[in-house]
Amino acid sequence: MRIGTCIKIRDEDDEVREVIAVPEIDSIVITITAFMYYYFNWSYFRLVGVLRGFGKQRVGWITCTFVLNYMLFIICSLAELNLIWNWTVFFLFLLAETFLYCKGGGNESAFFSFIGILCGLTVNIFCRCVIAILIAQPLANFDNHISSAENLKGIPVGLGFLLGGIVFQILVKPMPGRRIRTLLGHSEHLSFVLKVMTGMFLYLFLNLLIYHTKENDLLLKLWGIKSCVFVTVGTYLGIRFSQQMCDLSDYRSRNHLIRQELFVRSREEEALRVEAYQDALTNCYTRLYTERKLDELQKLGLPFAICFADLDGLKQVNDRYGHEAGDQYLVAAAKALHGICGEQDILTRYGGDEFLILFRDLSASMITERLRTADQKLRESNVYSFPMSLSFGVAESRESGDFKELLRIADQRMYERKKYKPASADTGRAF
Incomplete structure (x- = not known):
């Protein structure tokens, strides 16, 4: 070019x-x-x-x-x-x-x-x-x-x-x-x-x-x-x-x-499990958790015993001293019951003032003795101005293959004990 x-x-x-x-x-x-x-x-x-x-x-x-x-x-x-x-x-x-x-x-x-x-x-x-x-x-x-x-x-x-x-x-x-x-x-x-x-x-x-x-x-x-x-x-x-x-x-x-998300999700799931299986006030297991454990034990055919415990006079404490005092009563009872449970035992807040304990490898007489110890500890406590005690009933798995029937037996025995409890059980303190 x-x-x-x-x-x-x-x-x-x-x-x-x-x-x-x-x-x-x-x-x-x-x-x-x-x-x-x-x-x-x-x-x-x-x-x-x-x-x-x-x-x-x-x-x-x-x-x-x-x-x-x-x-x-x-x-x-x-x-x-x-x-x-x-x-x-x-x-x-x-x-x-x-x-x-x-x-x-x-x-x-x-x-x-x-x-x-x-x-x-x-x-x-x-x-x-x-x-x-x-x-x-x-x-x-x-x-x-x-x-x-x-x-x-x-x-x-x-x-x-x-x-x-x-x-x-x-x-x-x-x-x-x-x-x-x-x-x-x-x-x-x-x-x-x-x-x-x-x-x-x-x-x-x-x-x-x-x-x-x-x-x-x-x-x-x-x-x-x-x-x-x-x-x-x-x-x-x-x-x-x-x-x-x-x-x-x-x-x-x-x-x-992804790892962070899985970690957060696992923490959330753990929090949900805690919320579903653990009572926030007493740190006891919830009714849902215990019923699942009982179902597992029955399917495996393993022996166990359950104890139904009810706090004496919780309604009167709530009415006279307020619900905060009632919560203190529940916490004190849970602490006393925790003290008699072993590593394999499961303590549950089953209802408002009701506790259910699932025992493994213990006879009814041994469980009764432990519950008397917890009851005595509550009676002798001088922390609060109101009296504290509990009534209980025990049922063993050999008595029935139906979980609901075992609960009925334990509940009936608990009310019998509460009915015939001597009036002096309040250690001289009145509401």
Whole structure:
């Protein structure tokens, strides 16, 4: 591609020769390249917007950045800047535009800018090297010296913009897009990817030096293609590895949250069990818990005995001293009954003033003796101003295979004991 206006002039010897006037970009090449670059610019900011979740694209922003960047591209071409300086300026502009587009986020802006510059630079070097091989031209003809009649950079540059835009469209697809979104959510792993991209970027910059060679060397062209493949694979592996590290971090976080949730749930279940199986006032088991235990023992055929205990005069205590005194009475009785229970025995607050004790491996006579001890301890207590005592009845499992019948027997014996209890049981204290 020849860029510039050719002027024929006659020298002093009246010979006609061609010279290149002030550089002038061919209008067709400018138009085609402009369309290609607009597609590249639109695809890039679409990639950024979609992966950042911006929703509707900002057409005005894309148009303004296209005009600015393409004018920069023409200026750098007219100035015939070295390719290294040319791409450095382009990268800095892209970084600033991405930062403004994202409204902050230094690492994320740098990440997208590196994607843009690596993609653009890789496909440009690849296209220049491939076309140089196909038309057997030295790489020096694809540098930034557009005033040269032999300069051919227009075709590979436009083609590179087109391919770069296509790559951006691929990166928006669900699978690569998910990986990039995952990476953006982990700043610690994103920093590693930025280091990898920086290394790939510098490596590509070194490959721009091959455009200074005027020899038509096939090995240099193949080296350029190899460098593009190396940078593409290296960048992909860096992103893929970091994304897997992100997945592991997310897995550990989810696992931690699940463990916390299970712990909280177990605590809630334990609290519900306590609420269902333990009386809040006396710390005795509830009726539901004891009935389940009795059912288990009956199914297994294991021997046991139950004791039904009732507090004497609890209603009078409540009426005369208040319900707070009645609660104190219940707590004192529960404490006395706890003192006669073994590790396998189960003490239950069965009703308002009724306690049920499930005994294992004890005879009725031994249980009766223990209950007398608890009753005596209550009688002799001088902590409260009201008298305390209890009445009880005992039934053994061999007397009936029906749990309700055993309760009836124990309840009947308890009321018989209460009925025939001597009046002196109150130890001289009156209500």
